[in-house]
Amino acid sequence: MRGGSVYVCQQCSFESAKWLGKCPDCGNWGSFVETLRAVKGERAKGKSSNVTSITLSKVSSKSTKRVSTGIPELDRVFGSGLVPGQVVLLAGQPGIGKSTILLDVSEKLGKVVYIAGEESASQIKLRANRLGHKRQNTEVVEETNIDAIVGYLNGKAGKNTPDLVVIDSVQTVYTSDLSGMAGSVGQVREAARRLVNYAKASQVPVIIVGHVTKQGSVAGPAALSHIVDTVLWFEGDSDLTLRILRVYKNRFGTTDEIGVFTMTESGLISVDDLDHAFVTNDRDQDTPGSAVTVLMEGTRPILVEIQALVTSSKMAYPKRVAQGFDVKRLEMLIAILAQRAGVSVLDRDVYINVVGGITASEPAADLPVVLAIASAFRARPLPLNLVAFSEVGLLGELRHVPFEENRLRYARRHKFAKVARAGKGTRLEAFVHKYIS
Numbered sequence: 001m002r003g004g005s006v007y008v009c010q011q012c013s014f015e016s017a018k019w020l021g022k023c024p025d026c027g028n029w030g031s032f033v034e035t036l037r038a039v040k041g042e043r044a045k046g047k048s049s050n051v052t053s054i055t056l057s058k059v060s061s062k063s064t065k066r067v068s069t070g071i072p073e074l075d076r077v078f079g080s081g082l083v084p085g086q087v088v089l090l091a092g093q094p095g096i097g098k099s100t101i102l103l104d105v106s107e108k109l110g111k112v113v114y115i116a117g118e119e120s121a122s123q124i125k126l127r128a129n130r131l132g133h134k135r136q137n138t139e140v141v142e143e144t145n146i147d148a149i150v151g152y153l154n155g156k157a158g159k160n161t162p163d164l165v166v167i168d169s170v171q172t173v174y175t176s177d178l179s180g181m182a183g184s185v186g187q188v189r190e191a192a193r194r195l196v197n198y199a200k201a202s203q204v205p206v207i208i209v210g211h212v213t214k215q216g217s218v219a220g221p222a223a224l225s226h227i228v229d230t231v232l233w234f235e236g237d238s239d240l241t242l243r244i245l246r247v248y249k250n251r252f253g254t255t256d257e258i259g260v261f262t263m264t265e266s267g268l269i270s271v272d273d274l275d276h277a278f279v280t281n282d283r284d285q286d287t288p289g290s291a292v293t294v295l296m297e298g299t300r301p302i303l304v305e306i307q308a309l310v311t312s313s314k315m316a317y318p319k320r321v322a323q324g325f326d327v328k329r330l331e332m333l334i335a336i337l338a339q340r341a342g343v344s345v346l347d348r349d350v351y352i353n354v355v356g357g358i359t360a361s362e363p364a365a366d367l368p369v370v371l372a373i374a375s376a377f378r379a380r381p382l383p384l385n386l387v388a389f390s391e392v393g394l395l396g397e398l399r400h401v402p403f404e405e406n407r408l409r410y411a412r413r414h415k416f417a418k419v420a421r422a423g424k425g426t427r428l429e430a431f432v433h434k435y436i437s
Contacts (some may be wrong), residue, residue, distance in 0.1 A: 005178050005186070007032040034178050034186035064252070067163065067205065070108030073260060073270040074101065077232065077245050079253020082164070084203040086252060087196050089170075089224065091210040092234025097243055097261070098209050101268045102166050103127060105207075106138040113153065113162045117144045117172030131267040144182060146173045146191045150198050162204055167195060169209035170224075192227045225249060236357045242277070243268060244358060256298035278304045278356035285384050289376030291368035292387045292416065294407035295360060301403070301410035303387075304358060306365065308372035309351040318347060324354030325369065326361070333370050333392060340396030341432040343374045363391035364401040367420060370428060374436045382435055387411040388420035396429060398422035 007016045010033055012026040022029050066081030075081050082088075092098050103124065106112040116124060121140040128136050139162070143149050153165060167173065173191045174182035181187070192208065199206045208228065225231050231249040236242050245259035260271040271277055279292055289308040294301050306325075313319065322330045330352055338344035352369060354360045360369075367390040375382050389407055391399040400422045401407075408419060420431050 004037060005034050006037040008035045033189070034180045034184065036177055036190060067109070069105045071101070071104060071268075071270055072272060073245065074105070076257050077247050077259040078230070079250065079257075082205040083229075083252045084205060085199050086205045086230060087192075087199045087228040088205070088207045088230040088232060089210050089228040090207055090232045090234070091212055093212055096234040096236060097263055097268050098234060099127070099168060100131070100263075101245075101261070102168065102207060102209070103131065103133070103138070104267050105164065106166065107131075107133045107135055109163045110137075111160070111162045112138045112164045112166065113156070114138050114140045114166045114168065115149055115173070116140050116142050116168060118169055130265070144173050146175045146194055147177075149173065150194055153198055153202070153204075157202060161202065165195075165199075165204055165206045167206065167208045169211060170195075171211050188224060189227070192224050196227055235359070240357060242271075242357050254298060257300070258297045274300065274302050278302060278358055280305075283384060284381075286381060288379050288381040289372055291372040291375065291382055293360070293365055293368040293389050294387060294411050295358070295362060295364060295389075296403050296407065301407055302358070303411070303414060304360060304365075305355040306360065306368045306372050307353045307355060308369070308376040309353075310345050310373060310376040311349045311351075313347060313349045315349075319349040319351075321350070322352040324357065324359045325352050325365065329366075330369065332394075333366060334373065336392055336394060336396060336428065337370050337373060337432075340427070341370075341374070341429045343377060343432060343436070345373060345377050348377070362401070363399070364389040364407070366390065366392040367398065367428070367431070371420065371431065371435065374432050378436050380436050383418055385416050386418040386420060386435065387416040388431075390420070390422040390426075392428055396427050398426045398428060398431075 007019050009023040009026060009028065009031045011028045011031045012023060014023055014025040016032060019032050023031055064083050066083055068075055068081045090098055090102070106114055114124065121142055124140055141149065141152065156162060170188055170191055171183040174187045175190055178186050178190060195206050195208065210224070229251040230247065233246050233248055235244040235246055241262045241264070243261040243263055245261065247255050247257065249255060260274060260277060261268040262271055283290060291306050293304055293306060295304050320327055320331055330350070334345055334350060338346055350373060368388040370392055371382060371388055389401060391401055393399055398421070404421060411419060
């Protein structure tokens, strides 16, 4: 039995029978969320005499059998496949390919139940035809009531238990136990909680699609990320073909791996060979402002081209624009370049672009960014067979980065004979004068 719903402040847990704009206890605005309240005494049902414990040494360490999705790059992100009972939140910008990849997974797996909250079965059928799916054994359910959905799924227990359940999307489902509309914080959280309960009880993996707000975060409460086992995020420009699937949380594997895909008329295709995904073979040897680095995405080294453009500024405060690189770190590197290497672009507009839509977030990208800026400013191209990776300190020193030997082997395998990296006594000024002056 439930005791109805109550509005709870997410900051101080103050309860109210109705929604309030401002919490009278802590003073926060917009913090009240509709939540189901247990009847009085329900929490006290469990008694200490019924609680048992077990030491870790007595827990069996049997391996969990994973289920392959049939898509190599997706399996890599999961950690070699889905775990029974795993709940996955898949988020990304509209049109990035969330529904497409889930339909591809549904085609490759055995029995899949696709809960269509946003599209009709005929729309999904049209997409399957466009993607060239032949089997089309996916079971589509046009329903948005979460209680009806869970009841339907529980009714399939036994021989008809599905291999995967897809919820597209969590913002469209609701429960009649709450008065809020579908997509509200309370509805999203309660729907996710019931889906998690179903997944754990039935040992069926569930993938939930989540919308993204204009601010770039998953719509709904932050607790949604805590409820699920895995959070995946699609990155990339919907106008380009390259897509990157990044994992931000994974209770059953690492969070270091990425999956790389290309969007084609036949759907998302795994990019197993990343050798030329972010660096083209036809780079112009006479064009300054281009530097190549080796980034590590999990256990995978990736060659990435970083481009720089330095122009005269017409503003009192010169522009600093970075695509795929942190702007604040760019400003710091520009100051280091001027102070420690004698190349001042403080009064110039500086533009940085990490080619291919990937994000260069690790410190190893410092040195290639600085070299690309100096090359663009001096109009002196860097050698085409040069690769650079190193962190740049405030004193102009070069610092070592993880997996240097792996990066070096990968670069040499792709015929990069010259390497700029940290070594004993190496400084930024030396590399700038060696390759730019």
